Amino acid sequence: MNAQAPALDIRHFLNGHLVDVFQTMLSMKATPVSEGPPPKFAEHTTGSVGFAGDTVSGAVYLHLSTEMANRIAAAMLGLPPEETLGESDVNDVVGECTNMLAGGLKSALCDKGYECAVSTPAIIRGTSFAIESLPDVRQEQMIYESNGSRFAVEVHIKFNGKN
Amino acid sequence: MASKILSVDDSRTIRLIVGRALRPYDCVLCEAGNGEEGLAVAAREKPDLILLDVTMPVMDGVTMLTKLKEDPALKTIPVIMLTAESGRDNVIHIARLGVRDYLVKPFKEDQLIEKLSRNLTLKKKEAVPAPVPAPAAAPQA
Secondary structure (H helix, E strand, C coil), X not given: CCCCCCCCCHXXXXXXHHHHHHHHHHCCCCEXXXXXXXXXXXXXXXXXXXXXXXXXXXEEEEXXXXXXXXXXXXHHHCCCCCCCCCHHHHHHHHHHHHHHHHHHHHHHHHHCCCCCEECCCEEEEECXXXXXXXXXXXXXXXXXXXXXXXXXXXXXXXXXXXX | CCEEEEEECCCHHHHHHHHHXXXXXXXXXXXXXXXXXXXXXXXXXXCCEEEECXXXXXXXXXXHHHHHHHCCCCCCCCEEEEECCCCHHHHHHHHHHCCCEEEECCCCHHHHHHHHHHHCXXXXXXXXXXXXXXXXXXXXX
């Protein structure tokens, strides 16, 4: 496989895939937001899953407010939205949602000839942080809205040094 | 006799969803958080079917599946992969290792039940009859 980026519209693919993950696993409607600044949170809960292969590598991040993370955890566990959950339960759900997003992207990349493997999920919590990538890494950020709350998916991806 | 199903997934949430989907059915759910635990539980419990994730710490699902198929005592247990990864080559590779079926996350609980029902007999639990109220005491003559 040559080093050119595949004919895969990552933004378009992930928009559809995220809506499917939210609808199927959480029974929640999520809508891509085409305009506006990235959401700012007082406290972040971010899921991350890396992927790596000979011709492609990168990571998928799901950025949520801690309140939104608690709400999606309750939805997936079949609990009322106002239920306060333990941090480990919330982390597990956010990690699994991120895993589904990254697994879908990995599958789409593999179908384009870019074989790669995904990592197990990791969770980052904090009040103020930014994820920066190394040079030559393409970054895409998609913003979504669900039940009046905004959240973001960020993809960092590198195709053999060419993007 | 109740069916015995082993769910091998590093996500507690997924194991919980599997348990919730199976609640109406007469079956026993065993759980493991990675492939190594999964092999140990499979050897001990001899499940009728295994639901297996791919990406897990310690031992991934493909390694567990390979070892399972090498074990004469376990190789006939049907395995359904339950994974977020559905790339064509990935599916072909795993199919060659001898999986019975494949369910891609995200999934609905009824899709899971449908896949399971194709591979084993799932019987609904019998409704527990409501307790019969005690007859009122006859009035004393």
